Amino acid sequence: MTPAPAPAPTASGASGASASNSPAAAAPAPGVPIALRGLGKRFGDASAVADVTLEVPAGAFLVLLGPSGCGKSTTLRMLAGLEEPTSGTIALGDRVVADGDAGMHLSPGRRGVGMVFQGYALWPHMTVRQNIEWPLRVARWSAADRRARVAETLRLVELEGLAERHPAQLSGGQQQRVAIARTIAPRPGVLLFDEPLSNLDARLRVDMRGELVRVHRESGATSVYVTHDQSEALAMATHVAVMRAGRLEQLGTPDELLRAPATAFVAEFLGTPAAVLVPGDGEGTGFMPWREGSRLGMYRPDEVALAPADGGELDVEVLESAPLAGRTVVTVRHRGRRLAIVTDGAAGSSAGAARLVLPASPVRTFDRAEGAR
Numbered sequence: 421m422t423p424a425p426a427p428a429p430t431a432s433g434a435s436g437a438s439a440s441n442s443p444a445a446a447a448p449a450p451g452v453p454i455a456l457r458g459l460g461k462r463f464g465d466a467s468a469v470a471d472v473t474l475e476v477p478a479g480a481f482l483v484l485l486g487p488s489g490c491g492k493s494t495t496l497r498m499l500a501g502l503e504e505p506t507s508g509t510i511a512l513g514d515r516v517v518a519d520g521d522a523g524m525h526l527s528p529g530r531r532g533v534g535m536v537f538q539g540y541a542l543w544p545h546m547t548v549r550q551n552i553e554w555p556l557r558v559a560r561w562s563a564a565d566r567r568a569r570v571a572e573t574l575r576l577v578e579l580e581g582l583a584e585r586h587p588a589q590l591s592g593g594q595q596q597r598v599a600i601a602r603t604i605a606p607r608p609g610v611l612l613f614d615e616p617l618s619n620l621d622a623r624l625r626v627d628m629r630g631e632l633v634r635v636h637r638e639s640g641a642t643s644v645y646v647t648h649d650q651s652e653a654l655a656m657a658t659h660v661a662v663m664r665a666g667r668l669e670q671l672g673t674p675d676e677l678l679r680a681p682a683t684a685f686v687a688e689f690l691g692t693p694a695a696v697l698v699p700g701d702g703e704g705t706g707f708m709p710w711r712e713g714s715r716l717g718m719y720r721p722d723e724v725a726l727a728p729a730d731g732g733e734l735d736v737e738v739l740e741s742a743p744l745a746g747r748t749v750v751t752v753r754h755r756g757r758r759l760a761i762v763t764d765g766a767a768g769s770s771a772g773a774a775r776l777v778l779p780a781s782p783v784r785t786f787d788r789a790e791g792a793r
């Protein structure tokens with residue numbers, strides 16, 4: 421990935437008395453590139469994040485993705501300034517905001533970051549307008565600048581008609597939008613999101629994804645978004661950092677991760693359904709599926725087929741079939757591993773013993789021991 425040229429870092433909205441009375445208050449804040457170098461966090465003897473190095477350009481939408489406990493939230497909290505790294509550095513634009521080795525740590529208010537939490541707490545006694553205006557008052561924006569920015573932010577989140585309501589008079593999704601508006605109002609150069617959609621119902625979650633990405637783009641900020649939901653990550657991200665046990669497993673665009681996963685873990689974590697991984701030995705057309713093999717061959721779920729009678733090379737047990745956009749996802753078990761393949765029509769939907777036909781060679785192979793790390 422080629423980082424975009426770095427724009428001059430902003431003194432940035434959130435803390436800027438400089439924004440007050442200034443025409444600059446009406447200009448979009450440029451996002452800043454984010455660079456983590458050897459970032460680590462220990463809690464006593466336990467390592468929550470270890471040696472994470474990554475860089476994204478200004479305006480990126482970076483998603484931190486991984487299973488529960490892999491260190492996503494801790495990484496985000498270090499970016500926000502809510503946790504101090506125990507090693508490594510965080511740079512926002514040209515500014516190093518935390519250095520774990522040197523014990524240097526800028527407070528959250530001095531970083532130019534805005535954060536949207538899962539449990540967004542709006543002030544219940546304030547109207548929507550007053551809630552959004554609050555951080556601008558704290559940052560000492562002038563009354564005229566505040567009025568203009570609140571109107572602009574209300575338009576951006578499409579809440580113009582609800583400005584005089586109180587939070588209790590809003591739906592969950594509308595409250596979430598107020599929380600987002602309040603965060604982006606001071607024009608932070610970096611927006612941080614910690615599973616902000618997890619309290620919403622499934623339908624609203626999908627609608628809000630699109631809205632969040634639009635708000636991100638129009639705000640001009642660089643965003644970092646934590647989720648364990650891979651479909652959310654793939655739908656929203658310009659860059660995905662897959663984390664595992666505190667470490668960065670792979671950084672790439674959604675397309676790169678799906679086409680060229682660096683590890684078996686990434687291949688199995690991403691995709692609907694995920695790639696089919698089969699133990700065996702050899703490479704390319706020489707790859708032979710074999711139970712004791714030291715490698716894992718990766719195949720695309722729609723290139724593996726159920727074999728006609730007497731055909732096929734891989735004994736499996738069909739567990740279930742489910743429709744997916746006019747095709748069928750067949751879930752099978754092979755030597756204790758659940759695999760899902762995609763077939764046309766409703767073929768092979770009956771449960772029981774079956775065989776699979778594999779393409780002539782796997783897309784790629786992984787070291788099996790590494791995959792099981």
Ligand SMILES: Nc1ncnc2c1ncn2[C@@H]1O[C@H](COP(=O)(O)OP(=O)(O)OP(=O)(O)O)[C@@H](O)[C@H]1O
Nearest residue numbers: 463467468486487488489490491492493494495648
């Ligand atoms: N304040 C703390 N004190 C001790 N250990 C902590 C603390 N915060 C997090 N951890 C540990 O650090 C590891 C990473 O936690 P973190 O919350 O970053 O994971 P996560 O990927 O965000 O998980 P989830 O998706 O479940 O929120 C976990 O093992 C967790 O128990």
